[in-house]
Amino acid sequence: MLIIIIIWTLCFLPAYAAAETMHEYTVRIDPELASIDVEARFSEPVRRISARDRNASRYLLDASDCEAGRSLNRSQWGMTLSGRGTRCLRYRVDLRRAAQDDRRNAQLSKTNVLVSASLWLWRPRGGPDLDIRFDVEDGERVSVPWQPVGTGRYRLSESPGSGRAVTAFGDFYSAEPEVADTRLRIAIMKPRREIDSDGLEGWLVETARNITLSYGRFPNPSPQVLVIPTNSWGISPVTFGRVLRDGGESIELFVNTRRPIAEFREDWTATHEFSHLMLPYVTIRQRWVSEGFAQYYQNVLLARAGIYDAQKAWQKLYEGFERGRVSRPELSPNNASRNRASGSLMKIYWSGAAMFMKADVELRRRSGGAKSLDNVLDDMQRCCLPSPRVWTAEELFRKLDTLVDEPLFMPLYRRYADAPGFPDYRKTFDELGLTVRRDTVYLNDSAELAGLRDSITEVPVSTVIGASGTDKRPALR
């Protein structure tokens, strides 16, 4: 019996103890979307709390210590409690006003709103994770980037904080399709007019499948995917996209719902954004690494998905490399990213793409085709993703080098990161049998590495979709 008790204690105590050290938040969203009421119960007395956005105090309607019943001293930056602090705090946030000030809501129906969590989530700096439970009425939905731990319950842990988490409330299109063991937590915001939400969901599922054409999985088990309709009259179906990492990973896509769904499938933006999740967040001072990676992979993956043919993928890479080559040639990629130098955007977006292409070719050449960048990314995901912290380019490349037989990434980094100019992609193109005449790329099949080249744009044998998991698509709720 004693042994059983000891085993039980060893098995369950750590989890129980961990649960004890979390701050517990209960969040109630007003059905009219006018306000957010929060009750925060802290694991230890807290003297000061703040929100990540300096404008958050504008929307704070009321805040009090629920044990002593006294109001809090407020400043623009935070709320301070006198004395020993408190273990319990209640506050109310003006959701309607915060939503009105957020231009993302401009085209949305009044039944749903988006608001940055940094405007309503007041918390102590550092310390334990947050256990956040939403108390919503039937039919009301919640979309947040944090890790789901039960119905309406989420855990907010340490995160790189590359952007501000977006939260969505009200009546929007919501679906959680599974793609190769990943549960996409999709929220398609409702605009004032009818939209093809089924078509948009299908497009997101296809985009997630494109990512699995790398190593058979999606890099995050349950990312938040937010689709925000805009009033654009432009020709682009996706007007803007970005990845946000703030307590969880989200992909935010602004769309022009006037464009037909077929055009969304041809658009590279979503595949680019989803590709970012295959690497950890690299500091913005070296953003050429993450942007370049996504530029290379989006083209490779769109070719594998059959949306581009091989010629089109190489043509797009060629055109990008050329734009990068003529962009601020006197600057190095690190320099351009660090100083956000004007006119250097194409250098930032394409130098890393050329570097990752060279790494991919070299890995395939060294191994006689047995290994590629896909395998390295697979191992990277298994060991380190999603990552709770910000990486430097050097840390990332050193890590990638531990996943290959012989260093490759740091030597490339040393060669190109601080060097003016652009990586010599033409030499690699020649070896791959990619000939350029009058800005058109031709594929020469008699080149020595023509087979290696073709394998880059072909689906790796190990990644047959659905083979490793389900690929279900429940109907939109």
Ligand SMILES: [Zn+2]
């Ligand atoms: Zn990007």
